[in-house]
Amino acid sequence: MKHAIRALGWATAVFWILVILFSVTVVYSAMQIRMNRVEEEPEVTYSNGAITMSIPFSISNGGLYDISELNITTHVVAENETVSRTTTQVPTISRGDTANETYDISVSLDHILANLTYMLFIDTDLEVEISVALTYAHAIPLKISHNETLQWGAPFYNLSINIPPVSPQPANASVSFENHAFFGLNGTIGLQIMDSSGELIGSGTTDRFYVPPRAPSTSLQVTIIGDLGDMAEVHLYFYTSVFSFGPVVMSFD
Amino acid sequence: MFLRRILPKVLKATVMGFLWFFLLYALPKLLLSELVEEVLPGFTQMLSTFAIVIVTVAVISELLAGTIFHYIFNIGKTLVLMAFFIDALNGGFIAFDLETIHIEADLRVFLAMLLVIESVGLVKSLLKATDFLAKKTERQLAFLD
Numbered sequence: 001m002k003h004a005i006r007a008l009g010w011a012t013a014v015f016w017i018l019v020i021l022f023s024v025t026v027v028y029s030a031m032q033i034r035m036n037r038v039e040e041e042p043e044v045t046y047s048n049g050a051i052t053m054s055i056p057f058s059i060s061n062g063g064l065y066d067i068s069e070l071n072i073t074t075h076v077v078a079e080n081e082t083v084s085r086t087t088t089q090v091p092t093i094s095r096g097d098t099a100n101e102t103y104d105i106s107v108s109l110d111h112i113l114a115n116l117t118y119m120l121f122i123d124t125d126l127e128v129e130i131s132v133a134l135t136y137a138h139a140i141p142l143k144i145s146h147n148e149t150l151q152w153g154a155p156f157y158n159l160s161i162n163i164p165p166v167s168p169q170p171a172n173a174s175v176s177f178e179n180h181a182f183f184g185l186n187g188t189i190g191l192q193i194m195d196s197s198g199e200l201i202g203s204g205t206t207d208r209f210y211v212p213p214r215a216p217s218t219s220l221q222v223t224i225i226g227d228l229g230d231m232a233e234v235h236l237y238f239y240t241s242v243f244s245f246g247p248v249v250m251s252f253d
Numbered sequence: 254m255f256l257r258r259i260l261p262k263v264l265k266a267t268v269m270g271f272l273w274f275f276l277l278y279a280l281p282k283l284l285l286s287e288l289v290e291e292v293l294p295g296f297t298q299m300l301s302t303f304a305i306v307i308v309t310v311a312v313i314s315e316l317l318a319g320t321i322f323h324y325i326f327n328i329g330k331t332l333v334l335m336a337f338f339i340d341a342l343n344g345g346f347i348a349f350d351l352e353t354i355h356i357e358a359d360l361r362v363f364l365a366m367l368l369v370i371e372s373v374g375l376v377k378s379l380l381k382a383t384d385f386l387a388k389k390t391e392r393q394l395a396f397l398d
Contacts, residue, residue, distance in 0.1 A: 015373065
């Protein structure tokens with residue numbers, strides 16, 4: 001009995017030393033992790049109806065333990081509607097290693113066009129939840145999250161159309177807007193003029209244009225062919241390299 | 254005679270009381286900055302409550318050395334420590350806010366390690382109690398013979 005008690009006493013002491021060592025080294029190691037933004041401009045790409053912003057970053061694991069199962073998730077919400085949810089997975093970062101990765105934030109324009117059309121024309125606040133999940137030392141799962149409000153810039157902010165009330169043939173109209181978005185616009189805008197009975201009485205298309213990101217007011221000239229005497233509505237069709245959308249109906253009351 | 258018997262116990266109990274107070278209250282208070290109280294409100298209150306309970310049990314246990322109650326209080330002390338670890342680590346899931354950053358940590362593995370150590374301590378205390386009772390019975394039997 002005496003030997004068993006002594007053995008248990010030693011076992012307890014050894015376990016305590018191990019746990020204290022583990023705790024101290026985990027705290028020390030966690031303080032040696034550095035996450036840095038790489039001094040490179042984020043790359044913006046378009047594919048399959050989505051805009052993807054790729055942000056390069058690096059994680060330096062200067063601690064004594066590995067970082068595994070690292071996931072970075074961004075959840076973007078506008079007016080309680082999910083705009084995008086993107087997850088970037090980073091392979092295991094062994095102790096002493098530095099991982100250079102690219103973090104992608106993808107915004108589906110198809111989804112915006114289908115459900116959040118107003119975002120094309122009105123600036124709005126986006127609630128962004130960034131969360132980082134990882135397992136440290138293969139034993140301690142951690143989740144760090146942060147909420148932020150970002151401004152969404154509408155690509156066709158303050159859209160207006162000006163058609164001379166008494167038009168000669170053909171009529172010179174103008175379409176103006178401000179591109180507040182973080183991406184450039186490249187394409188054309190088509191106009192269809194309707195009378196009060198919904199009949200097409202005139203149409204025209206702008207020349208191909210390019211409006212850079214966050215550009216001030218842009219005015220595009222359109223030559224409209226048709227008799228505009230009884231015009232009631234204008235239907236606008238947007239054809240850009242990023243998305244196509246229409247009609248946007250504007251009434252003349 | 255009574256003083257000679259009780260004085261070492263009182264001295265040992267005082268030393269053990271100070272030791273437990275230092276380990277459970279003074280040292281954590283020294284290591285954990287004021288930030289901990291901001292991050293985990295109520296932690297210091299919980300720490301002091303458990304420290305009072307443990308120190309009291311440890312002192313009583315030492316005063317009752319040489320009796321079965323010494324071992325019973327030791328077992329009680331281990332159980333209270335286990336409860337403290339479970340409560341302090343919120344069952345292994347800790348969540349707190351640092352300014353605008355929310356942090357969640359799953360410390361179940363760490364908690365399991367602490368509970369395993371305390372379980373070994375509990376088994377040790379039970380064995381000591383059994384040993385004490387066995388020896389006492391042996392002495393009584395020898396006295397009857």
